[in-house]
Amino acid sequence: MALRYETIPVTPFEQNATLLWCDRTLRAAIVDAGGDAQKLLGRVQANGVTVEKLLLTHGHIDHAGAAAELAKALGVPVEGPQEAERFWLDQLPQQGKMFGFAHSDPLTPDCWLADGDSVTVGDETLAVIHCPGHTPGHVVFYSAAAGLLIAGDVLFAGSIGRTDFPMGNHEALIAAIRGKLFALPDDTRVLPGHGPETTIGEERRFNPFVADPRFG
DSSP, X not given: XXXXXXXXXXXXXXXXXXXXXXXXXXEEEEEOOOSOHHHHHHHHHHHTOEEEEXXXXXXXXHHHTTHHHHHHHHTOOEEOOOGGGHHHHHTXXXXXXXXXXXXXXXXXXXXXXXXXXXXXXXXXXXXXXXXXXXXXXXXXEEETTTTXXXXXXXXXXXXXXXXXXXXXXXXXXXXXXXXXXXXXXXXXXXXXXXXXXXXXXXXXXXXXXXXXXXXO
């Protein structure tokens, strides 16, 4: 597999940041750099890769809190999420105070992403899928070649993202999971924003919030 990854839990919320790299070029991206910047930089060094960009699924502090710091330190751009996420990224300082995180300045990414876009990591390409509901501009990243989905806070092992935050929408979240993510192959590995890995097939069959009744 040309696309490799390491899951790195960060922040008191144990958010799964992902170091993603192309093993041909050793060019990498950090997805959802929520905090613990030095820990993330240490794993970059340990894996011998060169970060070329930061990717964000959404703007909650535990996913985006260290993005500006790392982008500045590494001299790389931030890509994503979808532009409706401007609300949350503008609120990063307030989110930090609310949850007791280190200060994080408001963040405007170098480019917003939209459904149907793609991003590159070295020679590898990942599709951008807009999955609103947990937040309005949430996106996920999917590599068909690697059979890998970085799902942020949309889909978890046995659960789904919360929708009780401002601008959350439960119906939109369910529609995104069933209409977009469950269209992916069953053996797609899912890297959620919190907790263990799972697969699309496992969640389609057994997730109590979104399971396909045909498998009941």
